[in-house]
Amino acid sequence: MAQSEPREPVSRQRAIRVAVALADVGGIESLSMRKLAAALGIEAMSLYYHVTGKDDILDGMLDVVYSEFATPRAGDDWRTAMRARAESTRSVLARHPWAISIKARTSPGSATLGHLDAVIGCLTAAGFSMPMTGHAMSILDSYVQGFAQQEATLPLDPSGDIGAATEDIMAQQTMMAEAFPNLAAMAVSLILQPGYAYGNEFEFGLDLVLDGLEAAHSAERAGG
Amino acid sequence: MAQSEPREPVSRQRAIRVAVALADVGGIESLSMRKLAAALGIEAMSLYYHVTGKDDILDGMLDVVYSEFATPRAGDDWRTAMRARAESTRSVLARHPWAISIKARTSPGSATLGHLDAVIGCLTAAGFSMPMTGHAMSILDSYVQGFAQQEATLPLDPSGDIGAATEDIMAQQTMMAEAFPNLAAMAVSLILQPGYAYGNEFEFGLDLVLDGLEAAHSAERAGG
DNA sequence: GAACATACCATACGGTGTAAGGTGATGTCT
């Protein structure tokens, strides 16, 4: 308190890191240029010295997320590497749920490009043809990303249980059973059973996809 | 033109239909209460007589989207029905791209519930156990939804070609080839090849998922 | 004719992203 710390200047990277932290806590809709600036100790318009606008920040935030994904290293077994990538993607997106909803951005950063580059390298090194590499990445990314979005949509409490939503469903159960008998049956005999958690569905689908890719890979090597 | 048409009163359903039309044309970010009201010939605040707020409109819009998905009918072969559902989902989401980004809503409408009910009914009628039905729906929805989001993210022109983005990539190709050699290789030998369209990847993944489900289904019937 | 519901409107508030144009401190060059 004796002398005011000459706080280091804001940088694009630091602004983006703080933006990520804010979004983690309050959700993406609570991230505004004014609030971000305040968190950095400056005024809103001063942010524009470091970034071109809010889109620039969102792009940077997404690149931060990509940098946290497990990236395959040269020589990794493809199936092990793809599984690790899928599971880390899921846990990273659980940590940064806002990333799912801003995923529809179109200017990738270098972490994003580096990650994709490593994935392609891993698959082609394992003998995947280029078209098969494209197939594999498309289905893996679609599945993992879609699952994460599905999971984020469900009215789950943090423990992964169906939690509070149970009551709502139960309250309307009579009506549900009439209008939507199959949905009611699934609720009663599966979803509301103790121990059921939607998150557990992830492994089934991931194994199915990896098994399918392994079969396609073997067929390709045998045939070509 | 002689007498002013005594235009019929606005209703929640009509407001939602017009909102869908506006979002189809201008994207979801261009849909505001004021613009929607103007399109309906009323003032912004009058909308609140028919809907509880913007969230209510978004929920209704999503239910409209669900109502356009191909819904299985009783007796349909499960694989045929799931394929039709997947392909119609993809084409509907192509028609309403904004639906992907607002998919993270949590209060389903009756079209949504009815659709899900029919899907569960189709699978259980085909002999899927309830847990296997859950697995099947999770992986199918995750894949289809994830693919649609992936597709919407790519910088494609309407024809599905890589189009204008090609130039951007080409311009930086020398730099790319150094920093991201695998990505550059994939661009040159796959993505930029004439005839390549990302949309074609959809079938590969869908077949893989359906094959995997068929195998799991057979195993379950044999084992249980 | 009085009461009431319906379907709309005007005004206003606090928020948003950002365009335009300062301001003072810290260099760097002559």
Added chain:
DNA sequence: AGACATCACCTTACACCGTATGGTATGTTC
């Protein structure tokens, strides 16, 4: 040392957003 640029920040202002509050014409019903 003085001139000048550049950097990192600021103030003000604008058009837009969702919506809380409180109207107002026009039926319809008793």
